Amino acid sequence: MRGTLVITRKELRQLFSSPIAYVALAMFFVVNGFLFYALVGGYTLQVLQLQGTPPPDFNPTRIIFTPLYQDMTFVLMLLVPVLTMRLVSEEDRARTMELVVTSPVTNSAILLRKYLDVILLFGVLLVISAIMPLSLALIGRLDWGLLGATYTGLVLLGAAFLAIGLFASTLNENQIVSAAIGFALLLMFYVVGFAQQAAGTGGQQILSALSISAHFSNLASGIVDTTDALYFLSLAGFFLFLGIVALEARKWR
Amino acid sequence: MILADALSRRYGDRLAIRDVSFKARPGEILGFLGPNGAGKTTTMRILTGFLAPTAGRAAVADFDVVRQPLEAKRRLGYLPETLPLYDDLTAREYLGFVARLKGVDGRKIGDAIDRAMTLCGITDVADRLVRNLSRGYRQRVGLAQAIVHDPPVLILDEPTSAMDPRQIVEIRNVIKGLRGSHTIILSTHILPEATAVCDRVIVINEGRVVAVDTYEQLAARLRRSEKTLVRVARPDGRLTGRLAALRGAVHVTPGEGTGEVVVEAGLGADLREEIARTVVEAGAGLLELRPLAMSLEDVFLRLVTHEEAAEEPRA
């Protein structure tokens, strides 16, 4: 466990030695903060219009936080590739990968190690983002079930996004290119949902089954379904596997 | 301890090394000597499991590097040609990271780091960021990284490049100090380096092993003779006898091809004219006559044969 923490410290140190990481994190908090502010403003307006007699299905959590976290997935599509781009690319560029690969660890251990590190960092981000609902909890009652489902969704979505970003990082020793590949992959999984209308009924089902947005909307509206969880977990598993294959293939180049 | 058995490696269409075979005995320092592009790094990368061979087999401490990679890697310290340093860590943090990566037991890591730092003379810079160290010190940190887990086998790719003469001497002494308890392969394209540290030398050129021997014997073999290859249409025993009787001829041996004879003469003697006359007079049908340039000699000619900085010590 101590070893784990030390390695994580090394990764963190590397991450934060790049200005890009600061910019990305600042962007994450500023954009989310702004969205939060705007949504709370919209909510206040609605309350004023209702004049103190809310309908029975009136749910402040749904009005403020469901759209907030929907929008946050867009922000994560930009942020995650920046968090993952250095993981392998930077080690390739600095030639430290030759040390890592010739050590008594398997390629899967190398990649999983990096994956866990970045998941941990992502977890810290989520915890910090929880300040937003917690600050409202001080002045009103929140729907904790809905929030729990949403955060479960964010963890699952993050796990899949990070695996995709990590895979992209194994492909190129230029971190900017890796970030771009990661973003392109994420975007692809996001927009397949938009093509639903164009496709026939059969195609529609397949496309929506592949789409990140469709699965996340379920979770963000409070429905925790094993299908959605399985979707994100298999996406993560598949891209981790591809990453390991990519590392293995290097020996034969 | 280290075995290379008919190793070949292809990059795309190019064969970088072909049929490279050698053995390093336990406790010896084996020099890997060859000019730029000879295939030293490629061979070492195969031995460390970084690259897979296209053909052949490699083993470290009797473990096949392809089939039992973890067992082989556990017994291996490797200094790559490009230093694998993390600039954002201090030397001590870096060595701690490597020690963990190499599987050193948690409680022994502190001692392992201290030992490696003392051996490589970097205790003074232990808490400086690797980024801020001079090139020579970075090289030392690289070497410390290779020995931090005290592996029985060391593979060092140009361990003294980018060092000043005094540092070179120091690092060579560190390496010599590891002889006996460690089996070491080190590559270099500097002839005196191989002479100074290695028990035996493998000379490699254009991807092939040209010779494996102690340095003294290689040198002796080089200087001993001048060889001329003769190819005739109708070889017979009498021709060999007549050639051997020539003034200055030391040795006459059959060549590799049919009708080939190699005439060996003392250093500096040129027997081509006499050989031609003898063959024609014998009626053997002269087809070819050329000095045999030993590839070993070629290689040595392309090596850096002296250390400029080291030879002009400033008073």
Ligand SMILES: Nc1ncnc2c1ncn2[C@@H]1O[C@H](COP(=O)(O)OP(=O)(O)OP(=O)(O)O)[C@@H](O)[C@H]1O
């Ligand atoms: N990744 C690669 N892709 C293609 N060709 C390569 C690659 N690595 C090495 N080569 C080629 O293989 C040959 C052997 O290279 P290698 O690096 O093993 O030589 P070397 O003996 O270490 O040389 P040097 O003394 O310059 O370090 C060279 O011709 C080189 O151009």
Ligand SMILES: [Mg+2]
């Ligand atoms: Mg080399």
